[in-house]
Amino acid sequence: MSDLVPVLTLPEIYSPFVRAREFLRWQELESRFEKMYHKKPAFIARAPGRVNMIGEHIDTTGYSVFPLAIERDVCMAALYIPGPGHLRVELANVTSRFSHTSFTCDLTRPESLELTTKSAHRWSNYFKVAFRGLLYEMPPEVVNSAHGVLHVLVDGTIPPDSSLSSSAAMTTASSLVVLTAFGMHKTIGRSRLAQRAISSERLIGVSTGGMDQTVSVFGEMGKAIFVSFVPELHAEPIQMPKWDEYLFLVSNTLVNSDKKANAPTQYNLRVVETRIASFLLSKELGVQLTFPFQFPSPLRAVADAYWAANPNAFEEMMNKFEDVRAAYNDAGKEVAQLQAMLNLVENILPRRGLTRGEVEQLAGLSSDAFHHQFLSQAPVHTTHFFLHHRAFHVYSEAQRVIRFRAICDATSSRLERGEACDVHSSYQRLGSLMNESHESLQRMYDCSCPELDCVVHIARQAGALGSRLTGAGWGGSAVHLVPRDNLDAVMKALRNTYYSMRVGYIKEDALSDALFVTNPAQGACIVMCS
Numbered sequence: 236m237s238d239l240v241p242v243l244t245l246p247e248i249y250s251p252f253v254r255a256r257e258f259l260r261w262q263e264l265e266s267r268f269e270k271m272y273h274k275k276p277a278f279i280a281r282a283p284g285r286v287n288m289i290g291e292h293i294d295t296t297g298y299s300v301f302p303l304a305i306e307r308d309v310c311m312a313a314l315y316i317p318g319p320g321h322l323r324v325e326l327a328n329v330t331s332r333f334s335h336t337s338f339t340c341d342l343t344r345p346e347s348l349e350l351t352t353k354s355a356h357r358w359s360n361y362f363k364v365a366f367r368g369l370l371y372e373m374p375p376e377v378v379n380s381a382h383g384v385l386h387v388l389v390d391g392t393i394p395p396d397s398s399l400s401s402s403a404a405m406t407t408a409s410s411l412v413v414l415t416a417f418g419m420h421k422t423i424g425r426s427r428l429a430q431r432a433i434s435s436e437r438l439i440g441v442s443t444g445g446m447d448q449t450v451s452v453f454g455e456m457g458k459a460i461f462v463s464f465v466p467e468l469h470a471e472p473i474q475m476p477k478w479d480e481y482l483f484l485v486s487n488t489l490v491n492s493d494k495k496a497n498a499p500t501q502y503n504l505r506v507v508e509t510r511i512a513s514f515l516l517s518k519e520l521g522v523q524l525t526f527p528f529q530f531p532s533p534l535r536a537v538a539d540a541y542w543a544a545n546p547n548a549f550e551e552m553m554n555k556f557e558d559v560r561a562a563y564n565d566a567g568k569e570v571a572q573l574q575a576m577l578n579l580v581e582n583i584l585p586r587r588g589l590t591r592g593e594v595e596q597l598a599g600l601s602s603d604a605f606h607h608q609f610l611s612q613a614p615v616h617t618t619h620f621f622l623h624h625r626a627f628h629v630y631s632e633a634q635r636v637i638r639f640r641a642i643c644d645a646t647s648s649r650l651e652r653g654e655a656c657d658v659h660s661s662y663q664r665l666g667s668l669m670n671e672s673h674e675s676l677q678r679m680y681d682c683s684c685p686e687l688d689c690v691v692h693i694a695r696q697a698g699a700l701g702s703r704l705t706g707a708g709w710g711g712s713a714v715h716l717v718p719r720d721n722l723d724a725v726m727k728a729l730r731n732t733y734y735s736m737r738v739g740y741i742k743e744d745a746l747s748d749a750l751f752v753t754n755p756a757q758g759a760c761i762v763m764c765s
């Protein structure tokens with residue numbers, strides 16, 4: 236199968252449930268483009284948002300995650316007209332929240348793509364980083380001949396700041412516009428697009444892991460996507476067993492989760508905490524790590540390097556720790572090695588929060604060296620670093636992803652072989668893993684908030700088998716695993732309690748943006764306009 240981004244038609248992109256609505260939306264987008272730029276668009280680039288079933292805040296460390304693309308997306312109608320002078324990029328958005336903006340650049344001088352801090356034009360940075368990320372991929376003849384004007388009109392349906400990955404969809408769609416406008420969509424495949432979208436988003440200032448961009452590129456209708464990062468980026472579409480009977484319901488708390496604005500005290504700070512934890516673990520375990528590292532945090536690298544350098548260590552830990560042997564018997568070596576890492580975390584990292592002075596002392600680093608090693612890439616603000624809790628979350632969440640996938644695989648293969656299989660009990664176990672994930676995010680990673688805890692609680696009480704925050708947290712959305720028979724009850728409970736009492740009256744169409752069942756959707760694609 237070709238790895239190129241597919242060129243599709245509308246019915247190939249959306250499920251029958253939303254096709255009519257999307258058809259009208261796309262027609263409107265094309266006609267607004269024409270009114271605005273007095274020309275028809277040449278193509279529309281589309282990239283979806285995502286919901287993550289399990290595996291939160293571990294893609295930054297290289298551990299696998301299990302999301303699915305959703306039908307809500309970012310569509311960009313575009314037309315490139317070659318002409319004289321430097322390249323001018325004209326950007327407009329169908330919502331007034333993002334004002335019309337433009338910038339001129341000379342692709343032979345990357346510094347002409349400097350990011351802007353002016354709030355009204357800040358969203359043009361998505362395009363600037365898309366160009367910057369793709370510059371390495373562009374053949375010199377494209378770089379040298381990119382003159383004229385690129386007209387773009389954007390329309391997104393992913394609620395902003397909802398943790399459903401609107402920013403990765405923007406980054407991915409922007410990169411896809413650049414690829415397609417300059418004809419590179421015929422040579423540059425999806426893996427490189429995903430990798431470039433990941434590095435582009437990091438240029439915006441978030442030490443993102445890569446899950447969002449990868450699933451946005453590789454999403455498949457009706458399938459979840461198992462994303463692994465080691466030894467290299469890989470996206471595997473997985474058909475969940477009896478998915479028509481068990482649904483993933485999203486509820487947006489309507490508490491804004493602005494990953495970029497809050498990065499220094501939230502997302503990036505957590506990444507820095509896991510980097511420091513890796514440093515202390517590697518020091519204590521005698522593992523050599525070279526910074527900077529492939530992933531924002533090397534927690535996985537420490538574990539992998541430790542097992543590789545100490546062939547007898549795992550056997551010794553199986554003999555020493557009962558929980559490691561139990562994990563081995565129950566779920567195999569990978570899960571047991573992670574259990575061993577959890578024991579090492581308990582023994583090596585203090586449980587309490589540590590001041591910067593205390594951390595420097597443990598690390599044996601001067602203040603300058605500490606700054607250089609951990610704080611120079613992105614600013615973070617905190618009085619205390621919680622190293623034990625962050626590392627504990629990462630290793631235990633990595634275990635949950637492996638267990639989750641194993642349950643899905645075992646259930647599907649029993650069903651395929653026509654063997655007796657209690658599908659409901661499989662989903663109950665998946666739900667328990669989701670609940671454990673939420674507990675860990677809440678207590679260990681400290682990225683939940685009262686509103687997320689509230690919707691999670693309501694959904695579980697009303698019949699969800701599992702509920703957890705999804706995405707970065709600190710607001711945004713939760714995902715609930717709900718048997719079809721309980722769907723009405725769970726939706727009703729959320730509507731009548733959280734949405735009506737907490738948020739006050741919320742209009743039906745706004746509610747359908749906040750509370751919806753996800754249909755696993757097609758990933759990034761291009762539609763040529765006639």
Ligand code: GLA
Nearest residue numbers: 291292443444445446706707
């Ligand atoms: C954000 C990031 C992802 C991932 C999630 C948390 O969505 O962009 O890379 O880290 O948070 O799992």
